[in-house]
Amino acid sequence: MKNLPLIAFVLFVFFSCQQKQEKVINSNQLSPEEKIDSTKIKTLFNSVLTEGKSYEWLKGLTQNIGGRLSGSPEAQLAVEWGEKLMKEVGLDSVWLQPVMVPHWVRGEKEIATYTTNGVQKNVPICALGFSIATPKTGVLAEVIEVKSLDEAKALGDKMKGKIVFFNRPFDDTLINTFSAYGGCVDQRVRGAAVCSEFGAKGVIVRSMTNSIDDYPHTGTMIYGEDLPKEKYIPGAAISSKAANILSDDLKKNPNLKFYFKQSCKTLPDAPSFNVVGEIKGSETPENIFVVGGHLDSWDLGEGAHDDGTGVVQSLEVAYLFKKNNIKPKNTIRVVFFMNEENGTRGAKKYAELAKLNKENHIGGLESDAGGHTPRGFSIDANDMNTALLQSWKKLLAPYGLHDLDKGGSGADINPLKGENVTLVGYRPDSQRYFDYHHTSRDTFDKVNKRELELGSASMASIVYLMDKYLYQNETVKP
Template sequence: MRAITLLIFTSFLFFSCAQKQEKAIISDALSVEEIKDSTNIKQLFDSALIEGKSYEWLRDLTQNIGGRLSGSTQAQKAVEWGEKLMKEVGLDSVWLQPVMVPHWIRGEKEIANYTINGKQKNVAICALGFSIATPSEGISAEVIEVKSLDEARALGTKMQGKIVFFNRAFDNTQIHTFKAYGGCVDQRVQGAAVCGEFGAKGVIVRSMTNSIDDFPHTGTMSYVDLPEEKYIPAAAISSQAAEILSADLKQNPTLQFYFKQSCKNLTDAPSFNVVGEIKGSKTPENIFVVGGHLDSWDLGEGAHDDGTGIVQSLEVAYLFKKNNIKPKNTLRVVFFMNEENGTRGAKKYAELAKLNKENHIGGLESDAGGHTPRGFSIDANTANTDLLISWKKLLAPYGLHDIEKGGSGADISPLKNENITLVGYRPDSQRYFDYHHTSRDTFDKVNKRELELGSASMAGIIYLMDKYLYNNTPVKP
């Protein structure tokens, strides 16, 4: 027993000494000012993890409002919800910024099937945003499978009267799944425009996901400059359905694929960006914006895309107020409307910022889900990019190792100029495309602790940006 006790005591001393040594090394590596910053960032994380509000805000948004497609009643309810919540948090001012948005509706649940070897197979399918409907009886035609837009273009008039099936899968060797998404999303966005030009009857697209499952992923598409008389219906089928259909086409290349959808494009509808701010204590004319998009697709609850980004953005302001951090520059929280099918809210915000001669010196967007924080991508000039990268030693203790040059976000990118520093929050992306644009994007898929860590991560980098990108003389836009 004495031997065991001695072993435990020795182990305790070893780990205690190791911790002290680690703290000493960190202290030696940080300046006095950096130690102060480290302390403040730690307090932001402590507050988020112990007293955070984001998870319950998200529960309210997703469970009581749900999917929030631009122009819908739910989107308007979300605007009212966002305005009320910002006021409850105690921001210095809150207002609504009017914007006209597209209004597309899905209509009745879509249907798809085909018959092979005397057996009918039902297909998990959903219309793509902005697509037209099929005729009321649906459409049926032979299928031509392609892997790319170029392969489709090469078919030319051979696709006339056919349904073109785009079946390029994610490149799963890409560690960053957004790169895999970017590598194949063009077939979803432009497929109908390419095939409509040559008289195709319709387009079906493999869902944008790493997984093989039976949940179709919606998303926006465009007819580009195609004349309206050449518009054709476009839909996504699940990745599992795509695998099965591809195999069945090899067995029977002339099988008839049937699908029916009743979606419709209505006239533009009035909506709003929701804006609130904490006035800067020293240079209020300089603005840092932090935000996400309030709208979502209609199949799920818009939890990861982008309910998490909305609540995390507001929690940045909440954490500042909770910890009595008074930003030198104005901190503005924006819930952007219509990112999913038009980015009208982002464009209107940037337009008004220019019209009002506002001086935005930085921006941060969260629109990549609410999973475990990994880091930030930076869109800025070389000097400011290097400055943000130098903060790794302050942020790495919280798992924020990936801080590097890259894009920011669809809603803040219209603000870009040579002086502004734009940042994208980057959580782990491995599970994101399991849920993205599907019926699975629901509140229960969000982990409370991961969400709160994300809020604190965003608050941490905004704290540093406000302190070290602060300038007494506003830079002319």
């Protein structure tokens, strides 16, 4: 303990030297033009962390409107909210882009139970999007547990009259939890379609999450165009904790019967809108760069991380440009897409109209991975533009943006894909995202103000760089 002051002094000197050395290294590594860019990026971060608006906007969207499933009254309120907000920010033009969207409704709260060893157990459950309802009296049947679609197909007629239980969990060894999600979401999307072919009475699916909890996760499912409607069977998700318990109980009592009841239905398509606003480019306004997220959400929670954060961050990019008097060379267009969750009709309509109007989209940035701590961006572009974006790592790394890897961009901007179109996905830390994704827990209080604002500035920074440099090289001009 006598050496404690000495140790503290040594640590102080060490970290002070490290900070000074880092400043020297950073300064020496930057060209004169990069120093200008570095200063501009710092200004964007300073601005958002002292005068940001995204958190306030998100509170209004989630607390005053809440869940916004396509076709619902809440989705329409969100459209009106988005249009008003874009005008308040002062975008050069704001308009609504009509689109017809699916209209699925959940109905009454779902019920699920089963009895084993004389004890009735209530199961946290929720219907999957586009599922049909059970009969009014519900479905009661023995359960067969499987881990994959292939395992279910191999059962064939053995699943007739049974409820098939898909219980493949996330691969917890995968650091990127989106990879884990992609590794097992097929059972949710296609499970009912596969099992209906063999006469199953229904499907229940383990929720898509790393967490072991009592919150069921909804999400879309499809029956497919080739399946006759009379063969449709109901599909629902049960919580991950309930899935573990049910699996254990099935080992002890393979003949137990599971009961569930839901009253969801699909209504005729409903009219809705993408909300669009833009800042006109000062030099080449005919070149358009899209920044967006999706305005719709599932109905169980408030749609905070999925995708309220992406919507407000996208608008905050434009807000930061205007606040800091950054005049983009190309047109920056902010889009709040409708119907990403169960159809991507908004994305398809936007791309269709862009083609019809002969618009020249040079790139896009999508935020649809939650509002947690920024980690970087995934890049979907040709090799030359990918290398260009990766060369900006020294400008972005001081803000924790170390990941600049090739990968997908996002469901809403993907229809704009082309050889000379550079698409980018904003990538925050993914570890907590699937705690909330598609659940009643996806609420405003789960979003951290500082993390949200850091994401906005991260997005604004890469948009600033892409607008400035992306098409200077003649070989990649559209």
